[in-house]
Amino acid sequence: MKTNKRPSYSLLLLILLILSLSLTSVLADSHFEGFDAEDDVVEDESLDLESLHKLTDLPLTQSDSSPPSKTTHLSSSDSLSDPDPNPNPNHPASKPSSPTTSFEYWDEDEFEGVPVQHPPPETQQTTENATPDQNLDPKTTQESKTGPISKKPSSYLIEIVSVTFLIMFLINYFTGKRENENLALAWAFKFATKDSIFEKNFSLLGVGDGDDSPLLLKEGQNVFKFYASGRRYCSGLLATMELKSRHDLISRLYNLVVPCKDEITFEVYMNEDAMDHVVFAMAKKKAARGMQKELMDLNRFAGLMASPTGGKKWVPDELGVISESKEVAGDMITDAVLEQVFGEKAFEKYGRGFISMHFSDQHLGAHKKVLMFKFSLPDADNMTDMTRLVALVPYYIDLIGRYKLSPQARSKTDAARQKAAQEAYKELQNARQEALQRKKAERKKMMEEAEAKLSAESIRKREAKERARQMKKAMPRVKMTRGN
Amino acid sequence: MSSHNSSSANDPRQPSSAKPFVPPAVSPQDLPVDYSGFIAVVFGIAGVMFRYKLCSWLAIICCAQSLANMKNVETDLKQISMAMMFGIMGLVTNYLGTGRPGPKS
Incomplete structure (x- = not known):
């Protein structure tokens, strides 16, 4: 059981990582499609916020999507055609964002109670700590750096148990x-x-x-x-x-x-x-x-x-x-x-x-x-x-x-079997008779139904005829004569 | 006991009366009810409807059991495949659908 659990767990984690990564990349692309540069800043803001959630443990889900490397890459490429003279490409690892830019696009209703600032190097650390398994291969750890996982390992309990069970099955x-x-x-x-x-x-x-x-x-x-x-x-x-x-x-x-x-x-x-x-x-x-x-x-x-x-x-x-x-x-x-x-x-x-x-x-x-x-x-x-x-x-x-x-026993069993056979025959006959009667009743019912249907139809026909006659009567009589 | 017979006169075998095996025809109604398949369908639908991933996983497990106990491939496969579809659909909507950090939140 233990030997099973380990690889399946890491495998599952890997799959989930890949899934979330592919999702985030799709999302990031869709975000920048057709938006102007201001969105960049917002995106960076959310990134900053994300690191804040990490520390404060607030259940905000918005931030999970944007991998830092991707964002920087995109913002730098976007800055070439940027109409804004003062873009603020904040990267958490390189330069801490200033509080003024942070609050420029701050929706106070949405992010109430979030601390204002925090040092960025810790972000990097938390993302590294977020990977629960130390035995993961280097590729996985790298991936987990780019795509941070905010979920705790305990939330995968169902998946771990069911996948283990399936494998054991x-x-x-x-x-x-x-x-x-x-x-x-x-x-x-x-x-x-x-x-x-x-x-x-x-x-x-x-x-x-x-x-x-x-x-x-x-x-x-x-x-x-x-x-x-x-x-x-x-x-x-x-x-x-x-x-x-x-x-x-x-x-x-x-x-x-x-x-x-x-x-x-x-x-x-x-x-x-x-x-x-x-x-x-x-x-x-x-x-x-x-x-x-x-x-x-x-x-x-x-x-x-x-x-x-x-x-x-x-x-x-x-x-x-x-x-x-x-x-x-x-x-x-x-x-x-x-x-x-x-x-x-x-x-x-x-x-x-x-x-x-x-x-x-x-x-x-x-x-x-x-x-x-x-x-x-x-x-x-x-x-x-x-x-x-x-x-x-x-x-x-x-x-x-x-x-x-022996003959005497035989006569006894013969009688018993004959009786049983008779009873069975009677039962069979009863069943047959019952079936016959049921059939008869069914046929009768069908006939009655058909009759009722027929009579209903004839009544309807008669009514229609009557109505036509009434209409005819009510219409003014117009006579046409041929000219000439 | 009669398991020992050396002389041919005492041989109980009668090759002339041998009849080949005819498997008795079993109507589909007489087959035992596939409970696990039914439970799998129920769990699968519940998993899709309520977006409850435990249900979907249970549906998959019941599918596996039903698959393992399958006797008649043709008739059973229909129900099992349906249950399997529901189970997988539930899982897909759970992990790909709601896991998306949409802008609406």
Whole structure:
């Protein structure tokens, strides 16, 4: 931060100096254009006053514009054609101006309370002191001599802060972008290259087609997508990595207060014939309750399961299970899964990155039968930590692909789905009817409006006719006859 | 787990059923709202109207954030460029307009 501030500060100062200089030169030129020599003296007066303001700290702004060297140069050149026999080219450095000439053009109303005289050498000194930074290169100091700055450095606080912030933002953009890309590539390298989990399970990897298609699709700076297809039971898998907004300094600062995680979501689109009636979800207790309320299919078909009693191995207490029936829950949480990831001991070790999973055959959207897994990503160096979690994905694809409900459970779920379908159909019909009615009403309204318009027009026409008739009546009758 | 399969019979892969990736079409209405772009426009206009340079600087910073978070180049660039224009205009009027020591004072 400190290393940034210094050069940016001096750079800013340089820019401002150049700006003010260019302005003053333009102004000085415009001042002398078409004016007679008396203006010269006034200009010199203002110069003198300027040095006075410096000392007295009066907020008069008039004096900032005229650089001393310029003025002398101009006045000397002007003195060649000067009609005034007694010009007073006062230069502060060479000769102090006499009080009489000073007050000749003195507007007392305007410069009240300004001290009458002061020694000119101090002017030079103050201009030199006005440059706040001693480390400026010689060019800058020279410029500051010619164009004095009356503003204090503290008045540039906004500029300094914002320019520094912008520079830091830019640096952070590139470093954060690189960080996110590295994380995504580390994931892809671990799980989607040769001899990795996805390569062994899917025949097509990557978002393009062809053999060497890119594995990851980048959306924005913090969203990466990975696609795989060509496996039994499912038509495709889409993994979406939503990383922290590391490229955005403001979000980064915000995340210091409200921490968030890098997340990866797997969506597996199951084949229509490969998934029985399964509605199942699992997440941390609190999140599970939220999911049960918010997600339509869970809300409609499933409820929170109490952990079974009777010594059966089950998921740890911190996890909440939402399921359509006890049977489904029992069949989804198999012994293998409990042993590998979701058992008490294994979950502590391998399940840290687990956020939620959600299987449903009643999913809203283009695909109805969807398995969703949500995990948090570890660091780029510790990608191995989530190997077991990722291995859950193909495991559950196979498990659900082969799964068949028992007949009695099946009849129950069938009834529930039929009911839901009926309701949906009814709703659809209602909506359609409503739309029809609305259309009818609209048409009626339009017809009425048109009629009203028409009738208004006809009334107006009739009135116009009437008026014409009245006029005709009021006019004196003049008959013309042809001569001869 | 099913990540190990040596024999071809146990291979879950089915190259015949592979479908290439089709990016889901997202309508412009579904895109997340670009708050920083909106704030940038507001600050930019305030900066120009009230000649308040802090507003203009904030507008520029919000522009930078919006630019960094841009997802769809075509639609977002319009708003951002507008905000940027306002921000720069505010700065120009602040530093070149009022900084001029005019004869009126």
